[in-house]
Amino acid sequence: MSQGPNRRDVIAAAGAFGAVAAMPWAPGAKAQTARAAPFTIVINNSPWFDGFRGVVEAYEKETGNKVNLDVNPFGGSLEKQRASVRARDGQFDLLIMNGLYYQEMYHGGFLTPINDIDPTFRLDPQMIRYDNTVYWDEATKTHSPSGKLMSVPVNGNIPLLLYRADLYAEHKLKVPETWDELLANAKKLHNPPRMYGIVQRGARGSPNDISYDWWPYLYSHGGKLFRDEPKGDYTITINSPEGKAALDFYIRMAKEAGHPQTGGLAQAQIIQNLATGRAAHALLVIAAWSQMDDPSKSAVVGKLNAARVPGSAKGKPAPVLGHWLGGIPKNVPKPRQEAALTFLKWFQTHGAQMKYLAAGAPPVRQDVLSDQNLWKEQKNRWMPAMAQSSEYVQLMWSVPEGSQIGDVLELRLNQAVIGELTTERALNMIADECHAIMQRAGYKTGKIAAL
């Protein structure tokens, strides 16, 4: 494996392999995983990347196939993916797309349906569908199993509630199931600046911090961005009384038990506060877990535990998807498409997912996540919470305008947290600006009465 694409090498090797593979005595023809051309994966350098690199190394070792990894910051990966799929000849053969932007790849028609590459391919029944986001129905523009399979899940990033189990035992606290219980526990442990009851991702992110952190509050309070997205009703309803209750509660949590500078905290600072033992709770994507038990990076090894995110007294918990999907672009040669799919076929096997887990990444197979023998291992103590969350996960939105909507949310929600805007004003502004975005894009949209 090498990092950084070397397109010329890849094409030359693909050509050479193609020529050899056409011969009847081609080596490896009978191997369980077929020999494939070298191909390139474009991926972000998120906290779970080390686990992915580990599983790619295992694939190379097991099959002899070669994989190039093009590793980038979050935003950089998206920019490279856009540039590649919009060119005449694509540079990348497998796109690792985030749950917040894969939609533009589906809507824009940049991906090859998986079964167009191999009609016999089936997504393993144990692979988690993540709100059916792997499917795309072009006619209805919705995620439906009746549509085509467009991608394979690569990472099941969802937020979990990470809490200090040692302090819970010391103070005899019960793991919270509602936001009110979480606030009560956080207040008991709040002792700034030594210990913050909770740390929240309140920063204006690039691309997403506060909106991703707040969304579970919104959904579980009964709020929504659109009135009925699956049915094509894009009326903006975020400035409903439920939306206001969710934002008021989020800010109350910050004021009563949170970090004094919540408006400046991005994911990196949340991890930093947890790992240095200065935070009792945080909603954090599970991808960051491996750092918490690494003695070289953490002062709280063995002290944290994970639980499903709380819900409101009225509503169910609603962990939101920040997952990653692997899609194969249209504009790359067939041998490289097949090579990428060969990898995905191997990746969805039980054995590969066990290797993925061992390398430090959360698996995307339900049978691995639900394996109670694995739960018994101390290092896997986050797995029950993850397995129990699967049935509640929800997507933030499925429209390709998500990147514009996200930018609006980040600015206005952050302004509410730092006190520049009241919650009513912030939500009304979000509603106005999102309405304008949807109207410009030609959706059936509208607004509800302002708060």
Add this chain to the structure above:
Amino acid sequence: MAARSVNIDTTWRAIALTPTAVIFVLMSILPVLNLMAMSVNEITWVGGKSVWTYVGFAHYKRLADDTLLRAGISNTFVFAVIGVTAQVVIGFLLAWAVSRVRTGRLAYRTIFILPILVPGILIGAVWKLMLNYDFGLANGFLEVFGIHPVDWLGTRAFALPSVIVVDIWHWTPFCFLLLLAGFESLPQDVHEAARVDGASNWAELRYVLIPMMMPVIVVTFLFRFVTSLKVFDEIYLLTGGGPGSATEVISYTVYRTFFTQDRMGYGSAMSVAVLFGISLLIVASLAAARRQGGRA
């Protein structure tokens, strides 16, 4: 014979330079023309192909209502005026001091230009750590005196000033170098004449050196001012434009519109408007510099 040789030389120079000039003009003008074409279209992607829909000047009309762009313009000017003024003043004082040193001038010069040699990404990482609320050196220093920690990059009151301080630290060496070159090019006899006339250090600075250095000061200021309007890396690395829109600057607004939001038509209109504004400013600056040069 000599006149003919001069004509051949001139013609040959013109022919030799033409390809470079054509390439330069094409590479400067074609992207701008492309940007202009994009700015009057809405660009979407269907079936893997781009679809351009003509919208006239709709994007330009929308610019006036863009609150984020307005915040960006205002912050950029505050950033440029305060930052560059401080850089020129500090750079001038350092250059004046170094020009008066008899020994070790090279060592001082090397030390003072170090910040400009540090890559932007390192500057972002180092200052982000130094200004960190919980673990940063700056708050550690305040703690020694019993002062409460400050969220240097996360509060509206401190975020823009903090980024300006980083910019001053980063770019003062550039002003220092230009101004030191100016000091070193001043005729020595003027300095000696002032001394013979019994002028104090302050009087020499006020009545002799500053007037003589004024053309260099003006050029340094204008050059840095124009480049500082394009600030991006420090904002991207330190604050991401936040909190709220406290550190939003023009380049960052254009970047987010173009690359994060993927609004190519509107982003192009924004880019063309900014390009036009900065070009006007450059022309005005050059005219001012010329007037100043004429006076000096």
